[in-house]
Amino acid sequence: MxxxxxxxxxxxxxxxxxxxxxxxxxxxxxxxxxxxxxxxxxxxxxxxxxxxxxxxxxxxxxxxxxxxxxxxxxxxxxxxxxxxxxxxxxxxxxxxxxxxxxxxxxxxxxxxxxxxxxxxxxxxxxxxxxxxxxxxxxxxxxxxxxxxxxxxxxxxxxxxxxxxxxxxxxxxxNWEKQFDKEDTREMPFKVTMNEEKPVQMMFQKSTVNMTYVEELSTTILLLPYAGNELNMIIMLPDEHVELRMVEKEITYEKFIEWTRLDKMDEGEVEVLLLRFxxxxxxxxxxxxxxxxxxxxxxxxxxxxxxxxxxxxxxxxxxxxxxxxxxxxxxxxxxxxxxxxxxRCMRFTPRFCADHPFLFFIQHVKTNGILFCGRFSSP
Missing domain, CATH: 3.30.497.10 (Antithrombin, subunit I, domain 2)
Known part of the structure; x- marks a missing residue:
C-alpha cells in the first residue's frame, strides 16, 4: 500500500x-x-x-x-x-x-x-x-x-x-447510471428510532457492487461516476446499529479491505438514495x-x-x-x-439510505479519499 x-x-x-x-x-x-x-x-x-x-x-x-x-x-x-x-x-x-x-x-x-x-x-x-x-x-x-x-x-x-x-x-x-427524476418521491428519513423527517428519495434499479460486513452489521454500496474512475462509497448500518459504532471501528486498512471489488458482489439492486x-x-x-x-x-x-x-x-x-x-x-x-x-430466494436486493450513513468520494486509481462525510439529519 x-x-x-x-x-x-x-x-x-x-x-x-x-x-x-x-x-x-x-x-x-x-x-x-x-x-x-x-x-x-x-x-x-x-x-x-x-x-x-x-x-x-x-x-x-x-x-x-x-x-x-x-x-x-x-x-x-x-x-x-x-x-x-x-x-x-x-x-x-x-x-x-x-x-x-x-x-x-x-x-x-x-x-x-x-x-x-x-x-x-x-x-x-x-x-x-x-x-x-x-x-x-x-x-x-x-x-x-x-x-x-x-x-x-x-x-x-x-x-x-x-x-x-x-x-x-x-x-x-455524473453518475455512471443517472437516477430518473420521475422516480424521485418523498419518503421519511429515520433520524433516530423516534424521529423522522421527510426527504426527496431518488430511486433506480441497477447493477452495482455491494457487500455486507458481518462484524459491523453494515452494508457497503459502490455508486460509480461516469468513466468508473471515481466512486461514491456509502456505508449504511442496519437500522438497529448506531452509526457511531461503525465510525469507531473503521481504520484505513479495513476501509480498503471492505471496499475491494473482488470482495464485493455485483448484481441488480434497488438503490434508494436521498437528494441532499x-x-x-x-x-x-x-x-x-x-x-x-x-x-x-x-x-x-x-x-x-x-x-x-x-x-x-x-x-x-x-x-x-x-x-x-x-x-x-x-x-x-x-x-x-x-x-x-x-506569534436464497431469488429477489432483487434493496439498499435504502433512509437512516444515518457515511459516504466517501474515492479516486479509484489511487484509492485516495477526496471527500468524506456523515449524513445524520436532513
Missing amino acids: DPLLEANGTFALNLLKILGEDSSKNVFFSPMSISSALAMVFMGAKGDTASQMIQALSLDKCSSSGGGDVHQGFQALLTEVNTTGTQYLLKTANRLFGEKTFNILSSFKDSCRKFYEAEMEELDFQGDTEQSRQHINTWVAKKTEDKITELLCPSAVNSDTLLVLVNAIYFKG KLEENYNMKGFLCKLAMTDAFDSRADFSGIASERGLFLSKVVHKSFVEVTEEGTEAAAVTAAIMMM
Missing part, C-alpha cells in the same frame, strides 16, 4: 471520528484539501512542531528524512488527481499569499512551487487587510466554481497576518490539537524552515466544504486555509 495514501486515509478517518463526536450533526470535509495545505506548512516545520505534525497527519507511515518522501508523494498524487481528459471534472490548486514586507525563505517558496505548484503572491496585509482578504476569497471562488465564496471572514486575517497557505479542490461528476446538499464550515485548530498538533499554534512553534525570524506560528486553519447530490450526479468543493502570524 502506498505510504502517503495510507497516511492520508488514516488522517481522513481520524478526523471523521473527531469532527463527528456530536452524532446528531452532519459532517462533510475534504481530507485531501486539509492534508495538502498542512503538508505545505509541514515543509517549513522543525523540531517538536514537525514531530507533532507527523503524528497528527499520520505521516509516520512515510519513511522520511526531512519529509522529502512526503512531498514527492503529494507531487505525484496531485498530478494524478489533476489528470485532464476525464469524464468528470476534478481539480485542485494551491497558493501562497504572503505579506509583502515579510521575508519568506526562497528555499520554502521554491519547494512549494516544485511539489505543490503553489505560486507565491505578495499582498499588503499590513496596509490594506480588507483588500487582501477579498483578493484571497476571489481566488478561492474562481477555483471552486463559486461554490465557496467567503472562505475568510473579516476576523480571519488582520494586519499581523504574514502568510496564508490555501488549497482548493473541486469535483463535478451540505455546506460545512470548520475552525480546525481544536480538532488538530486533539490529534496532538499543539505547538504549531502557540509560542513553541518552530517554523524556521519558512522564515528566519522567530515567533512565526499558525493562528488559524479554516476549512469550508460544499456537496450536492442529485439525480444527475455530485458536485463538491472544499478549501483549506492555514493562516500564519508572528
Whole structure:
C-alpha cells in the first residue's frame, strides 16, 4: 500500500471520528484539501512542531528524512488527481499569499512551487487587510466554481497576518447510471428510532457492487461516476446499529479491505438514495490539537524552515466544504486555509439510505479519499 495514501486515509478517518463526536450533526470535509495545505506548512516545520505534525497527519507511515518522501508523494498524487481528459471534472490548486514586507525563505517558496505548484503572491496585509482578504476569497471562488465564496471572514486575517497557505479542490461528476427524476418521491428519513423527517428519495434499479460486513452489521454500496474512475462509497448500518459504532471501528486498512471489488458482489439492486446538499464550515485548530498538533499554534512553534525570524506560528486553519447530490450526479468543493502570524430466494436486493450513513468520494486509481462525510439529519 502506498505510504502517503495510507497516511492520508488514516488522517481522513481520524478526523471523521473527531469532527463527528456530536452524532446528531452532519459532517462533510475534504481530507485531501486539509492534508495538502498542512503538508505545505509541514515543509517549513522543525523540531517538536514537525514531530507533532507527523503524528497528527499520520505521516509516520512515510519513511522520511526531512519529509522529502512526503512531498514527492503529494507531487505525484496531485498530478494524478489533476489528470485532464476525464469524464468528470476534478481539480485542485494551491497558493501562497504572503505579506509583502515579510521575508519568506526562497528555499520554502521554491519547494512549494516544485511539489505543490503553489505560486507565491505578495499582498499588503499590513496596509490594506480588507483588500487582501477579498483578493484571497476571489481566488478561492474562481477555483471552486463559486461554490465557496467567503472562505475568510473579516476576523480571519488582520494586519499581523504574514502568510496564508490555501488549497482548493473541486469535483463535478455524473453518475455512471443517472437516477430518473420521475422516480424521485418523498419518503421519511429515520433520524433516530423516534424521529423522522421527510426527504426527496431518488430511486433506480441497477447493477452495482455491494457487500455486507458481518462484524459491523453494515452494508457497503459502490455508486460509480461516469468513466468508473471515481466512486461514491456509502456505508449504511442496519437500522438497529448506531452509526457511531461503525465510525469507531473503521481504520484505513479495513476501509480498503471492505471496499475491494473482488470482495464485493455485483448484481441488480434497488438503490434508494436521498437528494441532499451540505455546506460545512470548520475552525480546525481544536480538532488538530486533539490529534496532538499543539505547538504549531502557540509560542513553541518552530517554523524556521519558512522564515528566519522567530515567533512565526499558525493562528488559524479554516476549512469550508460544499456537496450536492442529485439525480444527475455530485458536485463538491472544499478549501483549506492555514493562516500564519508572528506569534436464497431469488429477489432483487434493496439498499435504502433512509437512516444515518457515511459516504466517501474515492479516486479509484489511487484509492485516495477526496471527500468524506456523515449524513445524520436532513
